[in-house]
Amino acid sequence: MSNLTKSIVWILIKRNYKFWTCLSIVLFIIMLALLGPYSTPYKPNDVVTPRLPPQSSHPFGTDNLGYDVFSASVYGLRVSLMVGFVAAVVATTVGVTLGLIAGLKGGIVDSIIDSITNILIAIPTVFIMIIVGTFYVTGAGAGTARELLNMIFIGTTIGLLMWHWTARAVRSQVIALKTSDYVAVSILSGNSSFKVLIKDILPNIASYILLVFVIQLANGLATSVTLEFLGIKASEWSLFARVMQWLQMGALIAHVWWAWLIPGALIVMLIASLYIIVLALDEVFNPRLRRI
Amino acid sequence: MPLATYIFKRLIIYLIVFVVAVTIIWALIRFAPGDPALTSVLRAMIAPGVRYTPEQIEVFKQRAIEMLGLNLPLHEQYILFWRKLLIGDLGWSTYFTAPVTQKLNEIIVYDIILITPATITSWFLGNWLGSLAARKKVLDKVLIPIIYVLTATPYFLLGLLMAYIFGVVYGIFKPVITSTDIKMLFTNPSLDALVNFLKAYTLPFLSLVLVAMGGWASGMRTLMIYELESNYARYMESIGLSDRLIASYAFRYAINPQITGLGIQLGTVIIGGLALSGIFNYPGAGITLIYAINYRDVFLIQGIAIYYTLMVILANFIIDLVYILVDPRLRLGLVGV
Numbered sequence A: 001m002s003n004l005t006k007s008i009v010w011i012l013i014k015r016n017y018k019f020w021t022c023l024s025i026v027l028f029i030i031m032l033a034l035l036g037p038y039s040t041p042y043k044p045n046d047v048v049t050p051r052l053p054p055q056s057s058h059p060f061g062t063d064n065l066g067y068d069v070f071s072a073s074v075y076g077l078r079v080s081l082m083v084g085f086v087a088a089v090v091a092t093t094v095g096v097t098l099g100l101i102a103g104l105k106g107g108i109v110d111s112i113i114d115s116i117t118n119i120l121i122a123i124p125t126v127f128i129m130i131i132v133g134t135f136y137v138t139g140a141g142a143g144t145a146r147e148l149l150n151m152i153f154i155g156t157t158i159g160l161l162m163w164h165w166t167a168r169a170v171r172s173q174v175i176a177l178k179t180s181d182y183v184a185v186s187i188l189s190g191n192s193s194f195k196v197l198i199k200d201i202l203p204n205i206a207s208y209i210l211l212v213f214v215i216q217l218a219n220g221l222a223t224s225v226t227l228e229f230l231g232i233k234a235s236e237w238s239l240f241a242r243v244m245q246w247l248q249m250g251a252l253i254a255h256v257w258w259a260w261l262i263p264g265a266l267i268v269m270l271i272a273s274l275y276i277i278v279l280a281l282d283e284v285f286n287p288r289l290r291r292i
Numbered sequence B: 001m002p003l004a005t006y007i008f009k010r011l012i013i014y015l016i017v018f019v020v021a022v023t024i025i026w027a028l029i030r031f032a033p034g035d036p037a038l039t040s041v042l043r044a045m046i047a048p049g050v051r052y053t054p055e056q057i058e059v060f061k062q063r064a065i066e067m068l069g070l071n072l073p074l075h076e077q078y079i080l081f082w083r084k085l086l087i088g089d090l091g092w093s094t095y096f097t098a099p100v101t102q103k104l105n106e107i108i109v110y111d112i113i114l115i116t117p118a119t120i121t122s123w124f125l126g127n128w129l130g131s132l133a134a135r136k137k138v139l140d141k142v143l144i145p146i147i148y149v150l151t152a153t154p155y156f157l158l159g160l161l162m163a164y165i166f167g168v169v170y171g172i173f174k175p176v177i178t179s180t181d182i183k184m185l186f187t188n189p190s191l192d193a194l195v196n197f198l199k200a201y202t203l204p205f206l207s208l209v210l211v212a213m214g215g216w217a218s219g220m221r222t223l224m225i226y227e228l229e230s231n232y233a234r235y236m237e238s239i240g241l242s243d244r245l246i247a248s249y250a251f252r253y254a255i256n257p258q259i260t261g262l263g264i265q266l267g268t269v270i271i272g273g274l275a276l277s278g279i280f281n282y283p284g285a286g287i288t289l290i291y292a293i294n295y296r297d298v299f300l301i302q303g304i305a306i307y308y309t310l311m312v313i314l315a316n317f318i319i320d321l322v323y324i325l326v327d328p329r330l331r332l333g334l335v336g337v
Helices: A003-014 A017-039 A069-105 A107-122 A126-136 A145-160 A163-178 A181-188 A193-230 A243-248 A258-285 B003-030 B036-045 B054-068 B074-086 B100-135 B137-152 B155-169 B179-187 B191-228 B231-238 B243-280 B285-294 B298-326
Strands: none
Touching: A003 A258, A017 A069, A017 A258, A069 A107, A069 A145, A069 A163, A069 A193, A069 A258, A107 A163, A107 B003, A107 B243, A107 B298, A126 A145, A126 A193, A126 B003, A126 B243, A126 B285, A126 B298, A145 A193, A163 A193, A181 A193, A193 A258, A193 B155, A193 B243, A193 B285, A243 A258, A258 B137, A258 B155, B003 B036, B003 B074, B003 B298, B036 B054, B036 B298, B100 B137, B100 B179, B100 B191, B100 B243, B100 B285, B100 B298, B137 B191, B155 B191, B155 B243, B179 B191, B191 B243, B231 B243, B243 B285, B243 B298, B285 B298
16 A cells, blocks of 8 residues: 555544444443453352342343343453454454465365355355354353353354355455456566465455454354354353343343343444444545545 | 256255255264264153163163164265155154154244245335435435444344333233234134234334344445446436436346345344244244253254255245346346356
């Protein structure tokens, strides 16, 4: 990227209020997950008086079973964020690598990756996640190594089933760049294909990969909370692991709305902010959408 | 490529996809730690509350192993699995204490009743809203945040919100559905049954439509913006054609990826529908799946996975056929895809 493009990007980002609002929401929720557990005296499995509305000692109230919703939310956010983050990292790593190979090499490697992609698109992969989550994951206590392992395991499973979005996106970008003049010049001047990849192609699709990573993060989060609700959880206090229990105890009828609405609003705000960040960055990086 | 060859080729591809998907499901369950299939069969054989000697347990275990064919070589186990699948034997559900196929045949009808109309409605509504947002700047400003928040909402959360607001606070609809609410309309149709059906059906239907709509609208908005900035649209504009006419041309181009997108998004919609119907206790596979996961009912989970995989693949094939109708290049055999 030349200096001129860099400064244009910076000017556009600086005045994009959507970007800054959403970035602060995302950072706020991440801070909540990181620091929240230190600010509450309750552990997520401490039972206190049930069905207390939000008040000073319980900022988010307590739920049907008597758990403090604030501590359940911050500990739960840690689990869900971790699973979503691992999923996005795995999907991006695998997707970018395979997308680059498919785009550069073409031929039989490309067709193999393409067939895997088509299969992953045509089947409901979530059932694979459910089978893996039910039979390959065992329960764990808070903060144990087992809990961390479960998060990484579920995250990796989700990531391995959604890398094809990244791979497809990267592949099409690489194919477009491969035929451009400056790459031809670089190849003609004797650079190895690895050097062409690192010096000429990667820097030009870096911003694009960033966008796809953020989208994958949002998708990974959405998938992980839906799985939690269905009963595939990395930990006993995953953010929405108790929703089904509350429903069976009549939490809706008992008007205990804060127990699900507050963590729900947090996760929706987080995912929506990630989507809007992508939208804002797209307006900045994509010359066709720039409004100068 | 002639049309028939194209359709035949798609059929073969989907057949391969189905075989691969079922093989993955089989392998994941076969090689799961602790052998859940064996445990499940043993649980079905052993009467609760009766104390057995270790030798008796061993006898049961041997019988279960023989029943499942676990003593056979691996490739024969795989063939046995397919042979059973093709005659519709998906094993025994410990949760229902009934054969899986028999139960799922009942359940899946309810899901089709809910998911198919909801998906189609949300697709049309979303595309219409998205193309409108791309053309009208004022509407765009209002719609973007709504669309993005809707897309970002996991289905089950919107379901909870709807159930609480319209089911509990205002009490217009039923927050918790029983299977008779839905069944009555078909077994014993009357005005009362219809009212009951609508009271139960509206909320899951609306939630499913609302969340899915967000995705279609945001996709359509982006596609339309690109089309409206393309050269042909600029040309039409410069010779003074109306915005409406230009938009109708752009729409024809923009709708194609949305049709293929329908097939791609189906997996997400389905799992959303499952989670959502879990909230409302809708008598479909959603609530069944949640119980199956809790009870580690291996054959039931496997059954639901295979049924839904088959449904999604069939739906993909139907979408391919629709695509042929919509895209004249394919219909006339002008391009080989």
